[in-house]
Amino acid sequence: KQEVTQIPAALSVPEGENLVLNCSFTDSAIYNLQWFRQDPGKGLTSLLLIQSSQREQTSGRLNASLDKSSGRSTLYIAASQPGDSATYLCAPAERGFKTIFGAGTRLFVKA
Amino acid sequence: GAGVSQSPRYKVAKRGQDVALRCDPISGHVSLFWYQQALGQGPEFLTYFQNEAQLDKSGLPSDRFFAERPEGSVSTLKIQRTQQEDSAVYLCASRGTGGSRTEAFFGQGTRLTVV
Numbered sequence: 001k002q003e004v005t006q007i008p009a010a011l012s013v014p015e016g017e018n019l020v021l022n023c024s025f026t027d028s029a030i031y032n033l034q035w036f037r038q039d040p041g042k043g044l045t046s047l048l049l050i051q052s053s054q055r056e057q058t059s060g061r062l063n064a065s066l067d068k069s070s071g072r073s074t075l076y077i078a079a080s081q082p083g084d085s086a087t088y089l090c091a092p093a094e095r096g097f098k099t100i101f102g103a104g105t106r107l108f109v110k111a
Numbered sequence: 112g113a114g115v116s117q118s119p120r121y122k123v124a125k126r127g128q129d130v131a132l133r134c135d136p137i138s139g140h141v142s143l144f145w146y147q148q149a150l151g152q153g154p155e156f157l158t159y160f161q162n163e164a165q166l167d168k169s170g171l172p173s174d175r176f177f178a179e180r181p182e183g184s185v186s187t188l189k190i191q192r193t194q195q196e197d198s199a200v201y202l203c204a205s206r207g208t209g210g211s212r213t214e215a216f217f218g219q220g221t222r223l224t225v226v
Contacts (some may be wrong), residue, residue: 004153016143032212034214034215036217040221042219043217044204045217049212051212052211053211090151093133096142096161096167097142097215098156098159099155099158101155101156102153103151103152103153
């Protein structure tokens with residue numbers, strides 16, 4: 001059974017810092033991996049998708065890497081802003097594209 | 112439609128009452144997923160449909176939970192005889208075809224409170 005772990009569970013940083021959020025998963029037989037953002041009381045917004053054959057994807061200030069063989073993904077956020085405050089969820093998709101989630105990293109960026 | 116739509120957004124049920132939660136996926140998306148999210152936790156997988164076929168229901172917590180997608184588009188998650196532990200946000204997601212390039216898109220969720 002796929003298990004996803006995200007570290008740290010929570011993070012509070014001053015504005016402008018560069019951040020690294022870590023995700024590990026136990027079953028490397030995945031098709032892709034998505035990083036999502038969730039604001040309080042809201043649904044999930046997809047940030048980046050990395051296909052299993054890719055090593056990284058970039059969107060604006062976000063960069064996500066994938067090391068499928070070791071079961072790890074990293075989300076890098078450059079020059080953090082208060083508007084980045086949210087919970088970030090890592091979600092590998094396995095057989096049938098069933099997406100399994102970690103518990104998330106709660107990020108607070110202080111102005 | 113433009114996105115995944117869920118209704119109602121909020122539902123308060125008395126313990127023992129039956130509830131039905133609706134999901135309208137993105138038009139043309141063949142895969143549909145239901146998740147349960149407890150406060151402060153990540154979403155937990157409940158069940159998965161490909162068109163009208165329910166291919167995986169391993170995450171349904173008890174036989175009080177039932178999901179259907181009779182025509183391969185709209186889906187309903189039904190919870191019978193609700194209990195307080197059923198209180199959570201229920202999220203629906205859909206995916207199109209396109210192999211490993213295919214993203215999952217989520218609705219805003221239905222917040223169920225059982226009192």
